[in-house]
Amino acid sequence: MHTLMHEKRQNLPVSILASIRARKNRGAGVHSAHDRSTGMLIASYNVHKCVGVDRKFDPARISHVIREIGADVIALQEADSRFGERRGLLDLGWMERETGLFPVPITGAARAHGWHGNVIFFREGLVRDVHQVNLPGLEPRGALMTELELKDGSTLRIIAAHLGLLNRSRHQQARMILDILGSRAEQPTVLMGDLNEWRLGDRSALNTLATVFGLPAAVPSFPSRLPVLALDRIMANRPGLIDTVHTHDTPLARLASDHLPIKAVVKVGMLPAEEGRAV
Numbered sequence: 030m031h032t033l034m035h036e037k038r039q040n041l042p043v044s045i046l047a048s049i050r051a052r053k054n055r056g057a058g059v060h061s062a063h064d065r066s067t068g069m070l071i072a073s074y075n076v077h078k079c080v081g082v083d084r085k086f087d088p089a090r091i092s093h094v095i096r097e098i099g100a101d102v103i104a105l106q107e108a109d110s111r112f113g114e115r116r117g118l119l120d121l122g123w124m125e126r127e128t129g130l131f132p133v134p135i136t137g138a139a140r141a142h143g144w145h146g147n148v149i150f151f152r153e154g155l156v157r158d159v160h161q162v163n164l165p166g167l168e169p170r171g172a173l174m175t176e177l178e179l180k181d182g183s184t185l186r187i188i189a190a191h192l193g194l195l196n197r198s199r200h201q202q203a204r205m206i207l208d209i210l211g212s213r214a215e216q217p218t219v220l221m222g223d224l225n226e227w228r229l230g231d232r233s234a235l236n237t238l239a240t241v242f243g244l245p246a247a248v249p250s251f252p253s254r255l256p257v258l259a260l261d262r263i264m265a266n267r268p269g270l271i272d273t274v275h276t277h278d279t280p281l282a283r284l285a286s287d288h289l290p291i292k293a294v295v296k297v298g299m300l301p302a303e304e305g306r307a308v
Contacts, residue, residue: 063099067294069179072100072277073221073261074290075191075251078107079118081285082254088119090285096128098277098290101152102177103130104189106223108148109141117142124150133175135161145171147189147222154179164190164205166198172206176216183217183297190222192234199226199234207241210266217297218266223288227258241266246274250289253282261291271295 063070074095079088095103110116117140124130130150132142142148144161160174172190179185188206192199210218220242226234227247235244245264249256256276265271277290 069101069295072103072292075106075223075288077286105148106191107146109146116140144173147173164202166193168193186218188220192224203234203237221263253289
């Protein structure tokens with residue numbers, strides 16, 4: 030026990046040192062356009078209610094970062110105002126014109142983009158199902174689950190989630206997500222979002238999710254100016270479904286929100302038959 034606690038104390042300082050070293054090599058953050066022949070690009074981005082690290086409310090910056098990423102599917106967190114009628118904070122018309130992305134429709138929130146701040150945008154395909162989930166806990170948290178029928182006829186289930194700040198709540202929320210999945214037909218599924226969990230071990234909600242999704246790659250994305258904590262995750266229920274997770278680390282992304290976006294390529298329809306089974 031003493032050794033384990035000592036290791037946990039060391040994790041954060043070690044990650045800070047690694048981030049400082051990596052910062053020297055960040056450069057201009059130039060990125061290239063995604064080659065769609067390699068698969069479908071997905072991304073997750075906590076947009077911090079469109080308030081940047083300079084404390085300025087600027088939805089246009091967020092929209093431009095989303096355009097930079099060029100994802101085929103992107104899950105956003107904190108895309109709506111938190112209180113009152115939860116008004117959406119992005120210009121959906123601009124998003125459609127400039128990025129070709131469309132929001133997955135929700136019900137019961139006339140002026141919001143998503144469900145409890147979670148919104149899924151997609152480029153092409155058909156929305157076959159949408160499930161809005163109220164997650165348990167002291168804070169108002171939610172998840173948005175949708176099934177997309179893709180151009181090649183394959184189906185991909187996307188779960189966009191933003192888990193709570195309290196450890197107990199995160200465990201409850203993770204279990205609810207798994208319970209809902211267990212009641213549905215098995216199919217390729219990606220869970221992505223701000224899970225607010227950087228630790229591993231028995232007290233981590235990631236340990237609960239690992240029973241279906243495995244342990245996700247830890248890619249530091251917070252805070253955006255000096256990423257230390259891997260709060261944002263992309264994880265899949267099948268081995269080989271997603272490739273390496275990366276941050277979208279550009280000068281604009283470092284400024285527009287306190288989180289960097291993360292992204293990965295999905296190989297739906299490209300897996301060998303023996304890799305297509307559930308974990």
